[in-house]
Amino acid sequence: MSQPPALPRRDTKWWGWGAADHPAHLSEDAETMLRELLGAEGGRPAPSLAAVELPPPSPLPAGIAAAVGAEFVVTEAEDRIRHAAGQGYPDLLRRRSGRLDAAPDAVVLPGDAAELLRVLEICAGEGVAVVPFGGGTSVVGGVEPLRGGFERLISLDLGRMRRVALDRASLTARLGPGLRGPEAEAALAAEGLTLGHFPQSFEYATIGGFAATRSAGQASSGYGRFDDLVTAIDLVAPAGELKTLATPHTAAGPALRELIVGSEGTLGVISEVAVRARPAPAKRLYEAWMAPSFLEGATIVKALAQAGHQPDVIRVSDEAETQVNLRMAGLAGASRRALDAYLGLRRRRNGALVIVGFEGDGETVSRRRQLAARGLRGGGAVPLGRSPGRAWNRGRYHGPYLRDELLDRGVFVETLETSHTWSRYEELNDAVRGAISSALEAGGTPGLVMCHLSHAYADGASQYYTFMARQRPGEELEQWAEAKRAACEAIVAHGGTITHHHAVGRDHAPYMAAEVGELGIDVLRSIKDRLDPAGVMNPGKLLP
Secondary structure (H helix, E strand, O other), rough: OOOOOOOOOOOOOOOOOOOOOEEEOHHHHHHHHHHHHHHHOOOOOOOOOOHHHHOOOOOOOOOHHHHHHHHHEEHHHHHHHOOEEEEEEOHHHHHHHHHHOOOOEEEEEEOOOHHHHHHHHHHHHHHHOOOOOOOOOOOOOOOOOOOOOEEEEEEOOOOOOOOEEEOOOOOEEEEOOOOOHHHHHHHOOOOOOOOOOOOOOOOEEEOOOOOOOOOOOOOOHHOOOOOHHHHEEEEEEOOEEOOOOOOOOOOOOOHHHHOOOOOOOOEEEEEEEEEEEEEEEEEEEEEEEEEOOOHHHHHHHHHHHHHOOOOOOEEEEEEHHHHHHHHHHHHHHHHHEEEEHHHHHOOOOOOEEEEEEEEEEEHHHHHHHHHHHHHHOOOOEEHHHHHHHHHHHHHHOOOEEEEHHHHHOOOEEEEEEEEEEEHHHHHHHHHHHHHHHHHHHOOOOOEEEEEEEEEEEOOOEEEEEEEEEEOOOOHHHHHHHHHHHHHHHHHOOOOOOOOOOOOOOOOOOOHHHHHHHHHHHHHHHHHHHHHHOOEHHHOOOOOO
């Protein structure tokens, strides 16, 4: 592999998502929809980088520079700004305000586990808070520079730790935490392999971040969530190093691997991840169907999952999301008229769009597609062909770019996700949808609430909500907090998980007791006290 960068990456927008030259633009139909549905006209564009105010950096212990090299302790304003927030709605608002009240005092880039351990020992001894930083894609406040009572704070950027070691015979690989998704895939592809983990954040999120947040990729129905892919993991904590064996299975007590996966930087820093790989698929087939309704689409998915016929990718958009996606796509006149005519004949104008995808060798893909198609037709879905499926696959990482454009136009747009059993799926969906709508209406900005099912299991499935409303100028954070709190309280009240794949971070920490119980919180705190006795690791995240 090429040598890792000497300094923190600067190849993305400092104020938003992804590459600055990405061709994202709203269609004329989408612009009209925003005015009609939300009354949104204009927002607050990002200021110039030079205009952003941030507090001056505090000096760090000299031992940190000695541990990693002075060139890898960075205090440039741009790098501090880039490491001052993730990609959640409050994070973007703060960047766009032109003033950051909190930022790391420095960005520190260790090169290996030994340097990492030395840095953490110094920070623990000197009282310096540490926020591990991979791709910075957290949407739940996971990398916010909360100091937890400490006067100094560093952002620990893992971009130099990008080692790749393949075991072709075992179909496994040991990967450095700073590898971005595409970098890991490229290294595996050179050996004819794939990890198969493709969350929407794939282009910029890192291997360490996938593990730290228990990430779930869009093809997790086929390849498994990231925690399913991890065979072993190394953690460097202020108290020392914790490693698990790379074996297919062990019966040796509670799994420490599971303790580290999902720890979100609160126990230490993930320094290496061993993962299962698979042969790269010879064929990929994506297509679209239209179910009569969202709940009937979910029923189809349930039947497929319980029969073992689930595609690698399965996604069902509710009626509102289906219509918005069609308008956001900006279909040209002839294409739109043809689709409308087809759906009209099929009486599916208000149906639910279903995306399915299959990957593997040609024979396996064909057989699995036939079994899934039988279940889709049996549930009342009608085929729309492969063109919409291919379009979804091409645009699967496009959503966050659209969010930036919506913010430019004064639109409050947020996402959150949960999951529940099939027996309570509809109950939870009604409760969360109603809670968000009521909160937006109470604030004087009635909005649009959409949902899709994106990950399914034999016993239940995820619910991923996107909601939009006109921003309340000067009260944008309050508006967000009201809607977020209403949704979270509804989830907790109806027994859903507070997060299916976005993690806990800052935003969901107040609800962790509902997730694991007060005794569970005490257990997690006792583990943290052993690994991080000074409490410097990622303060304010995961634990309430």
